[in-house]
Amino acid sequence: MIGQLKNKSLADLKLVNSLDSLEEWRVNYLGRKGELTKILRSIGSLPDDQRKKIGSESNLLRVLLEDQYKKIKPKLESNLSVYSSVDITLPGRKDHIGRLHPITSIIREISSAFADMGFNIVEGTESEIEHYNFDLLNIPFDHPARDQWDTIWLDRPNRKDNLLRTHTSPMQARIMENTEPPIRVITPGKCYRYEATDSTHEWHFHQIEGLVVGENISFSDLKGTLYEFAKRIFGSDRKVRFRCDFFPFVEPGVDMSIDWKGDWIEILGAGMVHPKVFQGVGYDPDKYKGFAFGMGPERIAMLRYNIEDIRQFFSNDLRFLSQF
Ligand code: DAH
Numbered sequence: 001m002i003g004q005l006k007n008k009s010l011a012d013l014k015l016v017n018s019l020d021s022l023e024e025w026r027v028n029y030l031g032r033k034g035e036l037t038k039i040l041r042s043i044g045s046l047p048d049d050q051r052k053k054i055g056s057e058s059n060l061l062r063v064l065l066e067d068q069y070k071k072i073k074p075k076l077e078s079n080l081s082v083y084s085s086v087d088i089t090l091p092g093r094k095d096h097i098g099r100l101h102p103i104t105s106i107i108r109e110i111s112s113a114f115a116d117m118g119f120n121i122v123e124g125t126e127s128e129i130e131h132y133n134f135d136l137l138n139i140p141f142d143h144p145a146r147d148q149w150d151t152i153w154l155d156r157p158n159r160k161d162n163l164l165r166t167h168t169s170p171m172q173a174r175i176m177e178n179t180e181p182p183i184r185v186i187t188p189g190k191c192y193r194y195e196a197t198d199s200t201h202e203w204h205f206h207q208i209e210g211l212v213v214g215e216n217i218s219f220s221d222l223k224g225t226l227y228e229f230a231k232r233i234f235g236s237d238r239k240v241r242f243r244c245d246f247f248p249f250v251e252p253g254v255d256m257s258i259d260w261k262g263d264w265i266e267i268l269g270a271g272m273v274h275p276k277v278f279q280g281v282g283y284d285p286d287k288y289k290g291f292a293f294g295m296g297p298e299r300i301a302m303l304r305y306n307i308e309d310i311r312q313f314f315s316n317d318l319r320f321l322s323q324f
Contacts, residue, residue, distance in 0.1 A: 213290035268295035
């Protein structure tokens with residue numbers, strides 16, 4: 001009899017899902033007119049042989065049920081307080097989901113255009129040494145081209161040649177030192193220059209460097225690759241212009257401009273890798289040829305999205321950033 005009551009009361013307890021149904025359960029089993037109370041009350045009138053057994057069983061059951069009751073009540077109460085702190089009658093609100101920074105998106109877009117052409121993507125170090133940032137790129141100490149790159153030097157104990165890279169070109173040398181041709185790679189990343197900022201100059205910005213090296217690479221490979229890139233990013237009928245330019249690490253060197261509302265806007269520098277750069281990394285310049293290019297994703301994003309001031313990219317102004 002007590003065993004049955006135990007099973008029934010515990011099964012009923014499993015169905016309890018609110019403070020009200022818990023109270024109902026308590027009244028049913030432990031209340032003054034409850035089933036267990038009735039049994040407990042009748043113990044005195046039971047024959048001697050049953051009194052002891054039923055008495056102790058029903059007392060144990062009472063302790064068990066009271067225990068269960070005490071355990072479950074606070075749980076239901078705390079659920080209630082969660083619900084009561086949420087006003088379910090309030091209208092829904094839009095979640096604020098983050099988004100990619102416009103520079104990150106444009107770097108990814110450019111990277112995927114080159115990845116489709118078989119390029120690998122490698123990132124490099126932002127802290128460099130003179131050797132890679134200048135010397136191996138055919139920019140010796142006394143070369144006037146060093147003036148073009150106003151450099152932020154790092155103050156390291158025992159090192160006087162440590163700097164924040166002024167361009168991503170040092171990665172050309174680092175990659176060639178560690179790889180055998182053929183090479184087809186781009187390296188996006190951050191660069192730094194010690195200069196006054198204005199609407200088209202920032203002291204920190206990004207570049208995407210490209211390098212292709214092989215036995216039969218020619219200037220027409222350079223043009224074909226960069227035409228394809230321009231088409232992908234600016235549309236297939238975009239006019240593109242190459243002009244001669246000078247960069248110490250290429251020969252010949254060019255810059256590439258795109259037609260932008262009737263004006264030519266320069267978007268990158270490029271050229272055939274200079275034989276001295278090949279020699280510096282231990283490549284035979286008679287055996288290998290290659291081309292390199294470097295572009296600024298900020299400039300490209302400014303054209304794409306009609307942004308007039310480069311400083312907006314890093315001003316952390318949500319009114320600007322949430323437009324992308
Ligand atoms: N590093 C150059 C700069 O910062 C850009 C550049 C020009 C990179 C020509 C190249 C290149 O690889 O061939 O202005």
